[in-house]
Each structure stands twice: as structure tokens, then as C-alpha cells.
Amino acid sequence: MPATPAWPPKSAPRLFVEQRLSPDARIAIDGPQAHYLIKVMRIQPGSTVMLMDNATGEWAAYAGEVGKRDVTLEIVSHLRPRETVPNLWLCPALLKKDRFDLVLEKATELGVAAIHPIVTRRCVADKLNPERARTIVTEAAEQCARTALPDLAPPTKLDALLADWLPDRTLFFADEEGGMEAASAFAKHGTPAALLIGPEGGFDDAERATIRALPQSVPITLGPRILRGETAAIASLSIWMAQAGDWAESRGAQE
Known part of the structure; x- marks a missing residue:
């Protein structure tokens, strides 16, 4: 006798929606999300779609009406609550567009709670398209099955970020001139x-001195090689998650 297919299917598309989700709700999807469901995923009436609203968690829905440019989804069941992510911020200096896109994507996948872009003296960019950045973060969260979107702050100058730094939050500073071993x-x-991750040219001497003067600052080293900004961000996030984040929690639960 053939096995009953798992439900909901792992291949079901995933979408974050702005509407707060609830039992028996009907969700109207149009625009780029509808194009994705209809043209890319080729859903049909009765197809399963996973929905998240960044508040109530993950829900399974069935496609009801599937038009040429819109889709109606009907909530079926609540699968899990909104996840709790580790209380970690990433404060990356702005990079060239494609490289910073990678930082946004991978930071989301790795589980940060918030992303606070910064502008330093050696940044090659000083602006960020908020709509594009939010799209990248949202699509990354959908891909990796997050139910909580990271907070995405507008770019802030380094001096302003440090001036308003919270007294109880440790600031790990990736310093090319050395520091405590990261792990x-x-x-x-x-x-x-x-x-805190610097730009392509690194922090200048005055910035480095200001960062080190912050009582909450802990200079760290990421090894013997000079890393690009995007590489340093991804590497440091991975190490932190393994040592202090939910990777470490998962490891402990298995032991």
C-alpha cells in the first residue's frame, strides 16, 4: 500500500504577506507575488502555499481562485508560531551593491535579529535602496523557512551608531589589527x-580608536587573512551562531 504523501509538501512555495493571518482567512495575492505563484510555481486551484506574516508564525493555505494576475488563498491550518531568533545584530558597512546584497541575503539565512547598515569614511557607497533591500531580506527568509523577518534599519553613520549604543549590548568589532580570537x-x-564589520578599505585610525573606546566594544580577529567585507560578515555570523546562537542550542539538544 503506497505511503500517504507528507502534508504540507516541502516543495510548497512560501510567501510573507502584510495581512495578519488567522484561521479561515482568505488572502488576496497580486503583483509580483501572484506572478511568482502563477508563472513560476505554476500553482493550480487546490495547490498548497505556505504563508507567514512576521507576527503569528507559519500557516498552510490552499489556492482557491487562480486568475491570470491574482490568486486567492484560503487558510487551512496554523503550523507553528513565530520563531524566536538569537538577539544578535549585524552592523555591516555599506559595500558595492552586489556584495551588500549578498550580506543581506546571508545574514537573513544565518538568523540575525536585526541588520543595521553603517556608513564609514572609506565606504564606496553611502545609500541603500530600502525597497530593494527589504525584498532581498524577505525572499531570503522565505527560502530558508524563517517565520520572523530581521529588522532592517536605514543606513547610519558610524559615529551616530556608537553615540547611541545600548549599555547592555556587546559590540564585537572585527579589527584587521587583531583582537581576541572570535570563537x-x-x-x-x-x-x-x-x-561590526568594516568596508572594503577597512576602518581608518580615528574610527578604530573611537570603536575601541566604547566600553561595550570587544575587538576580535577572524584569522590570519584579510577578508572582504561580505566574507567577514558571513564568517563571523557563522562562528557566532555556532558558539552562542541557535546552532549551539540545537547541538546541545541533540547531545
Whole structure:
């Protein structure tokens, strides 16, 4: 006798929607999301779609009416609540567009709670398209099955970020001139925490001195090689998640 297929199917498309979700709700989808469901995923009436609203968690829905440019989805069941992510911020200096797109995408996949872009003296960019950035973050969250979108702040000058720094949040500062070994530093300090990553040309001497003067600042090293900004962000986030984040929690639950 053939096995009953798992439901909901793992291949079901996933979408974040602005409408707050609830049992038996009907969700009207149009625009780019409808194009994705109809033209890319080729859904039909009765197809399953996973929905998240960044508030109530993950829901399974069936496609009701499927038109040429819009889709009506009918909520079937609540699968899980909104996840709790580690209280970690990423504070990356703005990079060239394609490289910063990668930072946004991978930071979301790796589980940060918030992304606070910064502008430094050596940044090659000083602006960020908020709509494009939000789209990248949302699509990354959909791809990796997050139910909580990271907060995305507008770009802030480094001096302003440091001036308003919260007294209880550790600021790990990736310093090219050296510091505490990253894994050891992350394991020693708890949350809340943040990672500060510099631009292509690094921080200048005055910026480095200002960062180090912050009482909450902990200089760290990411090894013997000079890393690009996007590489440093991804590497440091991965190490932090393994040492102090939910990777470490998952490991402990299995032991």
C-alpha cells in the first residue's frame, strides 16, 4: 500500500504577506507575488502555499481562485508560531551593491535579529535602496523557512551608531589589527550582542580608536587573512551562531 504523501509538501512555495493571518482567512495575492505563484510555481486551484506574516508564525493555505494576475488563498491550518531568533545584530558597512546584497541575503539565512547598515569614511557607497533591500531580506527568509523577518534599519553613520549604543549590548568589532580570537570571544560573552564589520578599505585610525573606546566594544580577529567585507560578515555570523546562537542550542539538544 503506497505511503500517504507528507502534508504540507516541502516543495510548497512560501510567501510573507502584510495581512495578519488567522484561521479561515482568505488572502488576496497580486503583483509580483501572484506572478511568482502563477508563472513560476505554476500553482493550480487546490495547490498548497505556505504563508507567514512576521507576527503569528507559519500557516498552510490552499489556492482557491487562480486568475491570470491574482490568486486567492484560503487558510487551512496554523503550523507553528513565530520563531524566536538569537538577539544578535549585524552592523555591516555599506559595500558595492552586489556584495551588500549578498550580506543581506546571508545574514537573513544565518538568523540575525536585526541588520543595521553603517556608513564609514572609506565606504564606496553611502545609500541603500530600502525597497530593494527589504525584498532581498524577505525572499531570503522565505527560502530558508524563517517565520520572523530581521529588522532592517536605514543606513547610519558610524559615529551616530556608537553615540547611541545600548549599555547592555556587546559590540564585537572585527579589527584587521587583531583582537581576541572570535570563537572564544563569542563563547565568553552572552547576548544581546552585535557584530561590526568594516568596508572594503577597512576602518581608518580615528574610527578604530573611537570603536575601541566604547566600553561595550570587544575587538576580535577572524584569522590570519584579510577578508572582504561580505566574507567577514558571513564568517563571523557563522562562528557566532555556532558558539552562542541557535546552532549551539540545537547541538546541545541533540547531545
